[in-house]
């Protein structure tokens with residue numbers, strides 16, 4: 001068999017045995033051996049996107065939703081470079097990706113050969129590991145074959161380590177790249193027929209458990225300081241973490257400020273037990289989860305200052321929460337992150353612990369069993385939260401603007417739905433107008449680098465990986481940026497794309513540059529006058545045009561009840577929307 005194909009199969013077999021389940025392939029010649037090897041593997045599902053930039057984000061979305069590495073395959077040249085935006089996001093948000101690129105053999109590099117660029121370490125520090133493979137040889141020694149196997153497993157486990165992220169493996173292939181006509185490449189080669197040894201690799205890691213000393217110290221800190229806050233930023237762990245951290249909030253009496261992307265703001269808090277007990281417990285957990293801070297922190301708070309801040313996840317989305325945290329003087333600011341990645345741009349963290357977040361919460365809970373929190377502190381914050389939402393919800397009912405559309409959508413999303421929230425205004429509106437509730441919503445966003453690129457592809461990747469009802473909410477400029485990813489929409493009928501079309505980048509209206517006309521409108525706002533009806537027609541997906549609350553509600557109801565590849569366009573006036581937002585904010589000043 002062609003050694004390129006044989007060694008690609010050996011590599012892919014070992015990726016599969018390490019746990020790989022999905023690959024996103026883009027078409028090209030130099031990657032033929034990899035494409036054939038994936039195509040032939042029965043245990044790995046193959047997806048396709050012709051645009052490598054979108055393919056990168058599609059894989060990122062799949063990986064975000066499944067929390068497992070997803071592989072990418074592309075040919076040599078600028079195809080490789082098109083992965084960079086998704087790789088940057090994956091690196092910043094610790095999302096595992098395996099980037100497998102076809103390359104020319106060494107004799108064709110730096111020679112003027114067609115479609116040949118320098119791909120070795122092309123992604124620099126944006127990947128966790130970068131390997132340039134040897135050229136496959138027919139008579140490769142056993143050690144070279146074991147190297148192929150080992151590299152596959154190491155690539156997978158490095159991407160999926162304590163610190164997750166992208167890994168790049170570059171594959172130089174010398175022609176011929178294709179099987180001989182008639183040769184059955186699709187019969188997957190058993191790795192043991194490639195070479196005799198029964199060599200397999202098993203690679204795993206555990207979790208980082210806290211020490212007794214750490215837990216003793218923290219228990220003392222929490223019991224001695226009645227006024228504390230727990231902050232859950234984006235990308236907190238999933239699994240048992242939301243329940244564990246909210247139980248910790250109750251046990252310590254520390255209100256929990258939950259970012260919309262933390263996995264803690266929207267999750268079903270019902271516990272087993274009789275109905276009344278269940279309602280009680282949901283209510284009591286609910287009262288500890290605070291989500292109105294982007295609004296109430298715009299005013300001067302008459303609370304005493306907290307003494308302790310315990311943080312999880314990335315830097316919060318909320319500007320006002322970050323400003324508040326920067327302006328107070330607690331004794332202890334502890335940040336706990338098992339991946340060990342610093343996330344504090346105000347440089348105020350006093351204690352950083354690289355520990356498993358859930359293990360810390362659960363251990364503390366057993367130690368704090370008899371701890372009685374002081375009620376005054378929690379009551380102050382809960383009262384602020386309650387009053388905020390009372391006013392805010394009245395305002396959101398009274399006024400129709402893009403922020404109210406996000407609040408309406410949250411009401412209507414079914415339990416266990418996915419929401420990919422686009423950058424720019426959508427994520428900020430979700431932060432400000434998305435009230436915490438006992439309903440599990442899986443919320444994703446590209447907040448590592450906050451790009452407006454690839455947002456549609458990321459959402460469709462989330463939809464493809466989960467099969468759950470998926471809603472993708474983006475602005476019009478964001479949608480235009482990633483329009484060709486609509487090519488993937490028909491294969492994910494569980495995904496609805498909502499484009500909030502305010503004819504340009506509405507977020508810039510919030511900035512001081514909006515006072516400078518010209519060049520504000522032409523160079524920043526960038527109105528384009530496009531309707532997405534034509535895009536929907538081109539990609540043959542359902543289209544619903546909405547201009548007011550009633551039409552929007554009806555469109556979302558349709559999308560929930562009758563899933564289909566669909567685009568809902570919400571036409572709004574950016575200037576009015578911004579005025580309404582300011583008017584509502586002024587009620588809190």
Ligand SMILES: Cc1ncc(C[n+]2csc(CCOP(=O)(O)OP(=O)(O)O)c2C)c(N)n1
Nearest residue numbers: 424425451452475476477478504505506507
């Ligand atoms: C790839 C990329 N290019 C440029 C930007 C800068 N940027 C941030 S928001 C924005 C405008 C987004 O407009 P739109 O998607 O219509 O959303 P809206 O602001 O109206 O919510 C731009 C250009 C960015 N974040 N990422």
